[in-house]
Amino acid sequence: MTHERTIIDTISGIVSAKGIAMAGIDGLGGAGKSTVSESICAGLEKAGVHTVLLHIDDFIHTRAIRYDSSRPDWECYYDLQWRYDYFRECVAKLRKGGETEIELYDKDNDTYYTQKYTTDSRTAVIVEGIFLQRNELEGIFDYMIYIDIPEDVRLQRVLMRDTYIGNENEIRAKYENRYFPAERRYFSRYRPDMSADICIGEK
Numbered sequence: 001m002t003h004e005r006t007i008i009d010t011i012s013g014i015v016s017a018k019g020i021a022m023a024g025i026d027g028l029g030g031a032g033k034s035t036v037s038e039s040i041c042a043g044l045e046k047a048g049v050h051t052v053l054l055h056i057d058d059f060i061h062t063r064a065i066r067y068d069s070s071r072p073d074w075e076c077y078y079d080l081q082w083r084y085d086y087f088r089e090c091v092a093k094l095r096k097g098g099e100t101e102i103e104l105y106d107k108d109n110d111t112y113y114t115q116k117y118t119t120d121s122r123t124a125v126i127v128e129g130i131f132l133q134r135n136e137l138e139g140i141f142d143y144m145i146y147i148d149i150p151e152d153v154r155l156q157r158v159l160m161r162d163t164y165i166g167n168e169n170e171i172r173a174k175y176e177n178r179y180f181p182a183e184r185r186y187f188s189r190y191r192p193d194m195s196a197d198i199c200i201g202e203k
Contacts (some may be wrong), residue, residue, distance in 0.1 A: 030154030056129025
């Protein structure tokens, strides 16, 4: 991946200076955040940095909260999807070091389960997910990467990936009604490609 060495070296430097570093890998749906984050974590581990990988989609509300039939679908996604306050609490605990028990979303059962994470004096916490540069998450990250991929390319990716939604028409409808309008709102408001510390991807 282009810029991977720069990213790994930069995060390693922050770890050396601060002990526990928080890095975000931001990008819209289908940008390739999971693939990039796993590669970055592997590189950091090889460099002797303990890594904790978190997915912002593990910090979402149950369906009863994030789907409100009285509001447009995209507004529900933008305003009701994530447990930002709880996520901030978890980050504060991770920054202190030691063992932290975190409640994660179980999408199969629409409930939560707990998982333990350990951070020590040389740890990089990597968070991958959408909308990481929103005001709700301000001040959390020491370093931010944004993956900039055109919408038409991302759509082709999710049509192949998100078959759990249904057939191609159902996937398109879900993205046009729920995801893409919220993504466009986020991009126009925050310009994450410009505010990130480094922007990678393709035009």
